[in-house]
Amino acid sequence: MAEQQSPIIINKIVLASLSAMVAETTTFPIDITKTRLQLHTTTATPTSAFQIAGDIVRKQGVTGLYKGLSPAIIRHLFYTPIRTVGYEQLRHVFVPHDHHQSLSLPIKAVIGGVSGVIAQVVASPADLVKVRMQADGRRVSQGLEPRYSGSVDALNKIIKSDGFKGLWRGVFPNIQRAFLVNMGELACYDHAKHFVIHNQIAYDNIYAHTLASMMSGLSATTISCPADVVKTRMMNQVVGVDGKVKYRNSYDCLIKTVRFEGFRALWKGFFPTWARLGPWQFVFWVSYEKFRLIAGLPSF
Template sequence: MAQAQATPQSITTNKIALASLSAMVAETTTFPIDITKTRLQLHAATRPVTAFHVVGDILRKQGVTGLYKGLSPALIRHLFYTPIRTVGYEQLRHTFVSNDDRSLSLPTKALIGGVSGVIAQVVASPADLVKVRMQADGRMVSQGLEPRYSGSVDALTKIINTDGFKGLWRGVFPNIQRAFLVNMGELACYDHAKHFVIRNRIADDNIYAHTLASMMSGLTATTISCPADVVKTRMMNQVVSEDGKFMYRNSYDCFMKTVRFEGFRALWKGFFPTWARLGPWQFVFWVSYEKFRLLAGLPSF
């Protein structure tokens, strides 16, 4: 009886560990694209700048290591964020349907995907804040300025000293908005697309089905979440000015100022590197995660 009760807990623990491992592999592989996307979103519309310009500038001034500025907090973030959202999605999915998740409608999957993402993002937001600040620091170095932080611990300490413990959740609301949209598109679309591919015998439950599903979910998640991602990045990177004020009062103010001064298209600034990152990220993550689950004797996602 005790063994039977321990089995579900052991399965959940294995899913959490495998999700963390897969996420760290995917994050390390695609991080240079992520830092390119962040630099593009922080760049004001003073002159045309492309992803190739950003990468070239980083390599020229900081070398290859500059492409991994902020990797450590990104990996720490995924120790919490990815397991919570993926395992949480499965748990919520089974709450609605215990035997056949394919009967769930796409809107229902989108809702539970969004909710899972929100919960995960609230927990992981401090690590996300440190990651964005350190990525922005790399841009300051490329401009000949002194970096604000010497490392992840230094960034964490200075943020707490300057803004208090609550400052670790600066930008949490635009972060939550983005997390809801990303996971609504990513988790629901991957789940739905994979079962569509398998159900219509386009491919079996293998790497081909996982690749097709990850491509579709990556494009969907990027399209609907890019505006929130731009707002989130700018809100999290802003610091108190000399007169004690912030550039943006809230997410809405950031949204309106971005549109007013840079145009509506600025909300999709960094779209290509975002999509170029989400596509490979999801491919590496989902293929790894599904393979690890198979090797561990767990059912497919």
């Protein structure tokens, strides 16, 4: 039985990786805009997502919108297959494949959260490099020298300055975000798709996948945006010349953000995050479901 399952699992991993690469490349300009917006800490000069995106293109050209794409793709080669395939495997622990729609939403949410945590721990170094390189583009736009010349250089410098464990800087807010995001993404997509099909709103086709992915993106963004803001700021901070950092931990970052910028600052980048997650969810799930169909695998 295990030998029969192995090729199926491998196929799912490959297809999830391929779908994630397509989705990440398509939506990456929105992601870098969201990251720059979250790193914008001043309240005196309000900045919109459109202003930030326009500033990037004006100062760095269109290629500036893809700063950090390579580590982002590398991250998803680990992150997305682990969480999606892991979700399915954990789901089968409770019920057989043909009856997984009988699982309640809270159970699916826990399964999705746990899958996301496992995947994020593995992919955290690539996520750190991605955030650092995206923030580097902001330094260039301000007339400063970039910290890193590329992904490998960023990896080496982080290890040199912070040690090997420095690759997991921000891993705890990362884990918190991953748990929340995958509660929204995986559990909501799974539940919404079967709700749409069961109530004959649409068959198991692109229409059902589109509706489910839209609901998934909205719920994931609402739940995870505060943790995403904290994660981005924690991962981008570096040790100063005095040997200190701005935020001691994720809780300290949360408190200082609310104290100095207001409660609404926790949802900085909400619309670009939603604008990214919506298309990302659509491209990923439609591609993944289609690839599975072509490969002769059952629907997610």
